[in-house]
Amino acid sequence: MNKEFKVLSRPYMVWLSVLVFIPILAMLVISFSNLNSSVSMSELVLSVSHFNLLWESSTLIAFRNSILFATITTFISFVLGYFIAYEIKLSKFKNKFILLTFVILPMWSNLILRTESLANIMSENNILKSIIGFNIFGNISGTWIAVLFGLVFTYMPFMILSVYTALEKIDFALEEAALDLGLRPIKKFWKVVFPLSFKGVVTGSIMVFLPTLAGFAIPKILSRGQIVFIGNIIEQKFIYTNYNHGALLAVVILIFILGSILLLTKFDKEGETLL
Amino acid sequence: MKRIILMTFVLSLSLIFVACSSSPKLRLLNWGEYINDAVVEKFEAETGIDLIISVADSNELFYSKIKSQTTAFDLVIPSDYMIEKMVEEDMLIELDYSKLDNRAEVTYMDGVVQIFDSMSETTLARSNKTINYYDFAVPYFWGTFGIIYNNRVEGLEEALNEHGWDVYFEADTYFPTARRGMYDVPQFAYAAAMMYLGNNPNDYSTEYLNQVQAVIEGADFIEWGDDTLKRNVEADNLDMAFVYTGDYLDRLYMQLEEGKTLEEVRSDFDIYIPDTTMVFIDCMVIPNTATNIDGAHQFINFLLDPVNAALNAEVVGYAVAFDEAFNQITSYLDSADTWRHNWATANSIYYNMEVERTFYPLTTLNPNDVDAIGTMIQNVITG
Amino acid sequence: MEKEHASIQDYGYRDFSTLNRIYQVFKKVLIVLIVLGLYISIIVIAIQSLNESRNLSDFTRLSFQWYGNILQEEELMQAIRNTFLVSSIATVLATFLGTFFAIGLYALSKKVRVFWMLLNNVPILNADIVTGFSLMLMFRLLMVIFPNIFGLFTLVMAHLFFTIPYVILSVMPKLKETDPNLMDAAMDLGVRPYKALVKVVIPAIKAGIFSGMLLALTMSIDDFAISYFNTGAGFDNLSIWIYAVIGRRNLTPSVYAFSTLLTIFTLFGLLIYQFLQRQKKGRKNEKNNFNDIRS
Numbered sequence: 001m002n003k004e005f006k007v008l009s010r011p012y013m014v015w016l017s018v019l020v021f022i023p024i025l026a027m028l029v030i031s032f033s034n035l036n037s038s039v040s041m042s043e044l045v046l047s048v049s050h051f052n053l054l055w056e057s058s059t060l061i062a063f064r065n066s067i068l069f070a071t072i073t074t075f076i077s078f079v080l081g082y083f084i085a086y087e088i089k090l091s092k093f094k095n096k097f098i099l100l101t102f103v104i105l106p107m108w109s110n111l112i113l114r115t116e117s118l119a120n121i122m123s124e125n126n127i128l129k130s131i132i133g134f135n136i137f138g139n140i141s142g143t144w145i146a147v148l149f150g151l152v153f154t155y156m157p158f159m160i161l162s163v164y165t166a167l168e169k170i171d172f173a174l175e176e177a178a179l180d181l182g183l184r185p186i187k188k189f190w191k192v193v194f195p196l197s198f199k200g201v202v203t204g205s206i207m208v209f210l211p212t213l214a215g216f217a218i219p220k221i222l223s224r225g226q227i228v229f230i231g232n233i234i235e236q237k238f239i240y241t242n243y244n245h246g247a248l249l250a251v252v253i254l255i256f257i258l259g260s261i262l263l264l265t266k267f268d269k270e271g272e273t274l275l
Numbered sequence: 276m277k278r279i280i281l282m283t284f285v286l287s288l289s290l291i292f293v294a295c296s297s298s299p300k301l302r303l304l305n306w307g308e309y310i311n312d313a314v315v316e317k318f319e320a321e322t323g324i325d326l327i328i329s330v331a332d333s334n335e336l337f338y339s340k341i342k343s344q345t346t347a348f349d350l351v352i353p354s355d356y357m358i359e360k361m362v363e364e365d366m367l368i369e370l371d372y373s374k375l376d377n378r379a380e381v382t383y384m385d386g387v388v389q390i391f392d393s394m395s396e397t398t399l400a401r402s403n404k405t406i407n408y409y410d411f412a413v414p415y416f417w418g419t420f421g422i423i424y425n426n427r428v429e430g431l432e433e434a435l436n437e438h439g440w441d442v443y444f445e446a447d448t449y450f451p452t453a454r455r456g457m458y459d460v461p462q463f464a465y466a467a468a469m470m471y472l473g474n475n476p477n478d479y480s481t482e483y484l485n486q487v488q489a490v491i492e493g494a495d496f497i498e499w500g501d502d503t504l505k506r507n508v509e510a511d512n513l514d515m516a517f518v519y520t521g522d523y524l525d526r527l528y529m530q531l532e533e534g535k536t537l538e539e540v541r542s543d544f545d546i547y548i549p550d551t552t553m554v555f556i557d558c559m560v561i562p563n564t565a566t567n568i569d570g571a572h573q574f575i576n577f578l579l580d581p582v583n584a585a586l587n588a589e590v591v592g593y594a595v596a597f598d599e600a601f602n603q604i605t606s607y608l609d610s611a612d613t614w615r616h617n618w619a620t621a622n623s624i625y626y627n628m629e630v631e632r633t634f635y636p637l638t639t640l641n642p643n644d645v646d647a648i649g650t651m652i653q654n655v656i657t658g
Numbered sequence: 659m660e661k662e663h664a665s666i667q668d669y670g671y672r673d674f675s676t677l678n679r680i681y682q683v684f685k686k687v688l689i690v691l692i693v694l695g696l697y698i699s700i701i702v703i704a705i706q707s708l709n710e711s712r713n714l715s716d717f718t719r720l721s722f723q724w725y726g727n728i729l730q731e732e733e734l735m736q737a738i739r740n741t742f743l744v745s746s747i748a749t750v751l752a753t754f755l756g757t758f759f760a761i762g763l764y765a766l767s768k769k770v771r772v773f774w775m776l777l778n779n780v781p782i783l784n785a786d787i788v789t790g791f792s793l794m795l796m797f798r799l800l801m802v803i804f805p806n807i808f809g810l811f812t813l814v815m816a817h818l819f820f821t822i823p824y825v826i827l828s829v830m831p832k833l834k835e836t837d838p839n840l841m842d843a844a845m846d847l848g849v850r851p852y853k854a855l856v857k858v859v860i861p862a863i864k865a866g867i868f869s870g871m872l873l874a875l876t877m878s879i880d881d882f883a884i885s886y887f888n889t890g891a892g893f894d895n896l897s898i899w900i901y902a903v904i905g906r907r908n909l910t911p912s913v914y915a916f917s918t919l920l921t922i923f924t925l926f927g928l929l930i931y932q933f934l935q936r937q938k939k940g941r942k943n944e945k946n947n948f949n950d951i952r953s
Contacts, residue, residue, distance in 0.1 A: 003765055004765070004851050005761050005762050005764070005765040005851070005855070006762060006765045006766055007762065008758045008759060008761055008762025008765070009759055009762025009763045009765070009766060009774070010762070011755075011759070012755075012759035012762065012763070012774075012822070013774060015819075016774065016777045016778065016780075018796065019792075019793065019796060019819055020777050020780045020781070021777075022796065023792030023793075023795070023796065024780070026792065026795070027788070027792070053650075056650055056653075056654065057654055057657065057658070058650060058653035058654045058656070058657045058658075059653075061657040062653070062657065065657075080688075080692055083688065083692075084689070084692055087685070087689060094935070094936075095931070095932055095935055097868060098928045098931065098932055100868075100869065100872065101872065101924070101928055102925070102928065103696065104872050104873075104876055105700075105921060105924055105925070106696050106697055106699065106700050106921075107876045107880065108875075108876060108879055108880070108920060108921070108924070109699075109700060109703060109880075109917040109920065109921065110880055110896060110897055110900055110913075110917065111880050111882075111897075112882075112897070112900055112901065112904065113699075113703055113900065113913065113914065113917055114699035114700070114703065115699070116503075116904075117699045117702035117703050117706065118698070118699045118702070119503070120702060120706075120714055120715065121698070121702050123507065123510070123512045123715075124511070124512050125510045125511045125512055125715055126510070126715055127702065127705055127706060127709065127714060127715055127716065127717050128702065128705070130715070130716045130717045131705070131717050141512070142497060142498065149695070152695075153695040153696055153698075153699075156692075156696065157696070157876075158873065161828070161869045161872060161873065162827075162828060162831075162869070164865075164869070165828060165831065165832060165865050165866050165869045166831055166835075168865045169832070169835050169865070184674075199831040199834065199835075200831060203827055203828065203830075203831055206779065206782075206827065207782070207824070207827065207873075210779065210782045210783040211782065213783070214783060214784065214785045214786070216785070220459075221503070224456075224497065224498035224499065224500060224503070225459050225498055225499025225500055225656065226497070226498070226499065226656060228653060228656055228657050231785050233653060234785045234787065234788065235785065235787050235883075236461075236649055236653075237649075238787045238788070238791060239333060239335045239336065239787075240335055240642075240645055240646070240649060241335060241338065241339065241642070242642065242645075242646050242649075243791075245646070246787075246788065247788070250784060250785055250788040253783070253784075253785075254780065254783065254784065257779075257783055258776055258779065258780075258783075261776060261779065262772075262776065302891070302892060306902065307899060307901075307902030307903030307904070308733075308902075308903045308908075308910075312732065327891075327892040328733065328892065329889075329892045329894055330733075330894060330898065330899060330902035330903070331886070331898075331901075331902050332901050332902045332903075332904070336886070339887075343794055343798065343887075344798075344801075345794065345797075345798065345801075345808040345812075345887075345888075345889075345890045346808055346809075346889075346890040346891055346892070501904075502904055502908075506714060506715070509713070509715070510713075510714075510715030510716070511715075512715070525908055526908075529712050529713070529908060530713070533710075533711055533712070533713075533718075
């Protein structure tokens with residue numbers, strides 16, 4: 001790309017520096033000190049006393065839950081979402097953007113309304129049962145299955161959209177060539193189509209993984225408050241104005257995730273599949 | 276490129292010029308759906324003030340909103356413990372009673388007076404300051420907490436009436452299969468367990484904390500929720516939960532409106548109010564960010580009129596704070612109108628002030644203690 | 659496939675037609691199930707909006723009263739108006755700015771780009787409440803100069819903050835796929851760089867821009883925590899209103915009615931658009947058959 005366009009990124013760099021860097025620095029200060037709304041500057045003390053929080057069993061379990069659920073959700077979204085994106089690509093329907101809008105349309109309704117309605121029909125006595133007479137989900141409200149279902153079907157549209165964007169560009173001639181060269185359709189898919197769409201999968205995975213990891217509303221509602229994610233703890237801390245703890249957890253997550261992304265780019269030889 | 280810059284410029288300009296109307300404004304920070312629209316209309320018609328309502332769902336969010344000063348709110352309706360905290364941090368201005376003529380017309384209910392007294396007491400005990408909370412706050416609604424229960428469970432009602440808190444917390448002894456739920460506010464859970472143990476819910480010590488943890492673990496809660504609790508008990512998806520009495524009345528009013536009788540609803544689900552229970556009060560206070568202080572007083576004065584207070588209570592399930600308004604509601608006991616009759620009956624049953632009860636309003640605990648309670652609850656849930 | 663003495667199986671051909679047929683059926687079932695999974699909550703919301711009773715666990719009778727009620731719910735209407743205003747402004751700006759920022763970032767050397775793309779993830783990754791809170795603190799600094807800044811302006815800025823990264827994330831992979839020669843070719847033909855950008859690069863990354871726009875709108879329309887901290891002057895959006903009401907009181911089913919209407923109108927809009935497009939195509943086809951085959 002023309003180097004002249006570099007200048008277009010300048011405003012965004014300023015924007016990110018001001019709105020991301022400074023708050024992160026502030027969060028670091030807050031998590032390493034006793035700074036809060038009622039402490040004046042003169043009483044400010046640096047301390048690592050908040051770090052006990054990190055070894056609290058609930059924090060560790062919440063971390064584990066977040067990472068576990070986010071990973072599984074990403075994987076299931078990838079399998080199902082790729083399938084749907086591929087079908088959209090193959091479909092004879094001309095206006096692909098209509099199909100894409102159709103896929104993401106549910107997300108335009110409020111997340112809480114959607115999640116509560118899911119929780120509603122997952123419980124023992126619910127509105128669907130009162131119409132059709134039986135429970136389609138059984139009584140899974142409050143279990144990990146309910147949470148996983150909610151997470152997958154809430155965030156999957158992100159995966160579909162990103163994968164489709166990548167698939168869209170693949171030249172049909174390439175696929176035909178592969179078939180002409182004697183590859184079976186399945187092999188053609190693995191050898192030709194999938195590698196070319198991998199960038200979309202990575203983007204989609206980031207878009208599914210990150211909000212799942214940091215989210216709190218879906219696990220809270222669908223587990224009936226019994227499965228705690230790290231997002232739930234951060235939210236609690238901030239609401240009860242314990243900014244020190246909240247900031248500490250937020251910073252730890254940030255470092256953890258950004259670190260792992262950075263590590264991935266290091267291992268990625270060609271360096272272009274990821275960022 | 277020029278077009279890009281121009282477009283961005285025009286768009287940001289259009290953002291800055293937000294239309295302003297000319298009539299005086301009163302900015303109110305309130306709980307969602309916590310005011311009768313009829314009251315708003317009446318107030319606006321009488322005073323010509325434009326009431327602008329912002330909403331939030333917790334005292335803590337109120338606090339951060341006022342503290343951040345991002346909007347100059349003229350009036351807020353926080354609960355007791357948050358008022359204590361706001362007064363302590365000098366966030367409220369004193370009321371000017373010369374502008375509140377209607378104050379002389381009403382008598383605060385006994386329960387309300389108890390709460391105000393106990394707020395002053397806890398402040399005195401904690402910080403050695405004598406603060407008269409009447410100087411800052413005028414009650415809006417108040418109410419008790421209770422255990423909402425599923426009356427379709429055989430024998431639960433009798434057991435609750437006989438053994439009270441024990442039934443709720445001792446899952447091994449009473450109704451081991453019952454599905455129990457708790458508010459996901461750590462301090463509520465702590466306070467409930469403290470009252471079960473026979474202690475003052477506002478006391479804190481590590482020893483208490485450990486006892487409370489054992490109690491909560493013993494209760495085997497299957498749900499930590501908020502509004503979902505009352506709906507799940509109503510739908511027969513939960514058997515017991517510790518909630519605001521107003522939560523129950525909310526659902527009750529709704530079902531009454533849809534043509535059920537009081538007896539029918541009560542035979543499905545009901546609320547038990549323990550002899551020792553928590554109470555809360557929501558009061559109108561003027562934060563020091565206020566710009567329309569006069570208007571704020573006008574609004575408070577307006578709601579000090581028992582007629583308006585009763586009108587407001589028609590859609591909100593909490594208890595009115597003035598004897599006069601309460602009497603007006605209960606006078607409908609003889610009303611031919613079914614809804615009014617039921618409304619009056621519900622008020623006289625659930626906010627019956629003849630029963631001797633010990634009321635504890637929550638106080639703001641030391642932040643470290645609040646945190647320890649929160650962590651303890653999280654450990655119970657994840658444990 | 660008919661069998662012969664020296665069958666083609668001997669040459670390594672395997673008959674997948676039965677397997678293929680099973681796969682075709684399986685595929686259809688799976689598509690239906692996934693779509694159902696995506697839409698089940700919307701269907702339930704629709705059912706709740708058609709229920710005469712406000713009780714969410716028991717369907718008593720079919721009724722459209724909550725639809726008529728929407729207009730009378732003043733607070734709800736105000737919240738809906740605010741949501742539309744904020745989200746449309748934020749989406750347009752985010753798509754527009756995000757695309758150009760992405761192009762700018764792409765022009766950087768790889769090392770530098772990786773760093774900024776990492777930062778670009780922060781708004782997506784950070785817990786909403788943390789983002790909301792830190793943005794509020796930053797905007798407060800501006801209050802010294804503009805005391806009444808909080809309201810629509812800060813709300814839109816905050817929404818831009820977390821929507822632009824989504825646009826960049828979806829545009830960036832498309833940019834990498836574009837042929838670098840495209841630009842050069844255009845410039846060799848004497849087109850100025852920015853003109854070439856608009857004429858050549860933008861069309862090539864159209865799909866990415868579009869999905870970025872969809873994502874931006876989706877994130878913006880449904881945000882609560884960030885909006886809560888950065889709104890002001892009573893400018894509450896629908897999510898703030900829903901959160902506030904749901905905690906202590908009962909939501910009016912008119913909210914469900916509105917939600918259903920939004921879905922249905924969008925679906926209808928899509929259908930009508932498709933219909934119009936087809937008509938246009940039909941007319942075009944007569945003279946322009948060749949182009950259609952290629953696309």
